[in-house]
Amino acid sequence: MTQIFDLSGKVAIVTGANTGIGQAIALSLAAAGANIAAVGRTPAEETVAQVRALGRRADIISADLSSIEPVQRVVDETIEKLGGLDILVNNAGIIRRADSVDFTEADWDAVIDTNLKVLFFLCQAAGRHMIAQGSGKIVNIASLLSFQGGIRVPSYTASKSGAGGLTKLLANEWAARGVNVNAIAPGYIATNNTAALQADETRNRQIQERIPAGRWGEASDIGGAAVFLASRAADYIHGHVLAVDGGWLAR
Numbered sequence: 001m002t003q004i005f006d007l008s009g010k011v012a013i014v015t016g017a018n019t020g021i022g023q024a025i026a027l028s029l030a031a032a033g034a035n036i037a038a039v040g041r042t043p044a045e046e047t048v049a050q051v052r053a054l055g056r057r058a059d060i061i062s063a064d065l066s067s068i069e070p071v072q073r074v075v076d077e078t079i080e081k082l083g084g085l086d087i088l089v090n091n092a093g094i095i096r097r098a099d100s101v102d103f104t105e106a107d108w109d110a111v112i113d114t115n116l117k118v119l120f121f122l123c124q125a126a127g128r129h130m131i132a133q134g135s136g137k138i139v140n141i142a143s144l145l146s147f148q149g150g151i152r153v154p155s156y157t158a159s160k161s162g163a164g165g166l167t168k169l170l171a172n173e174w175a176a177r178g179v180n181v182n183a184i185a186p187g188y189i190a191t192n193n194t195a196a197l198q199a200d201e202t203r204n205r206q207i208q209e210r211i212p213a214g215r216w217g218e219a220s221d222i223g224g225a226a227v228f229l230a231s232r233a234a235d236y237i238h239g240h241v242l243a244v245d246g247g248w249l250a251r
Ligand code: NAP
Pocket: 015, 016, 017, 018, 019, 020, 021, 022, 039, 040, 041, 042, 063, 064, 065, 066, 067, 091, 092, 093, 094, 114, 141, 142, 143, 144, 185, 186, 187, 188, 189, 190, 191, 192, 193, 194
């Protein structure tokens, strides 16, 4: 039974693998057998050391994902260093908070560029390779704000709603060509991304009270869903946005 989740010999790109959810996903994929290309602007030395300690191969690929400039190189370097590309996890992302009446073009562009534009073009570059080999798994990291509106995060909501939509569009185009495109929508996970919310006593309490599981998620809570969507167990799952949210959306 566990063999359907086995990723032995597979090569996975994980963007933003140095910390938080990306690091946890990289370690979970490696525990399931995958070799890891840890892509980001901050070298993921700790992640690579931990992946190697699990007996897998891992390499750092330096790339600032605020523009599409490094996208093709990331895919080419992964194939060159690790011998292939089977899984893409689009995890790198940023958030900017301000009232919509004051929101700046700079905060709009920065978030849309990293969270949506680069996500699409990484899907395209990896997808071309995966279509040619007749197989591949893409997992985009979406958000509860792929389903809900949020507040004071207009570019983030637009980017994550867009990521959910693109996941479905790409699934429609690529499902018959052996490539699965799905997404994970993490709930409230304790990482750098949510440090401001965790530090705000009132918001922190309100958030925990609304989560049926009664606690913030840990980055490691996302790992199992990523392994599942990257594995043979998900071969017939296309265009799905899987919430891993302690029940938030069920409320
Ligand atoms: P995080 O700890 O802030 O991690 C974000 C990651 O993205 C970091 O590795 C960061 O690298 C990388 N990144 C950002 N901009 C980049 C750029 N221009 N080039 C390369 N890498 C870049 O936050 P996280 O919570 O783990 O977030 C991971 C993903 O989950 C994001 O897409 C986020 O939107 C999503 N998400 C998080 C939550 C949550 O509650 N935490 C909920 C829903 C969705 P640096 O360390 O170099 O900045």
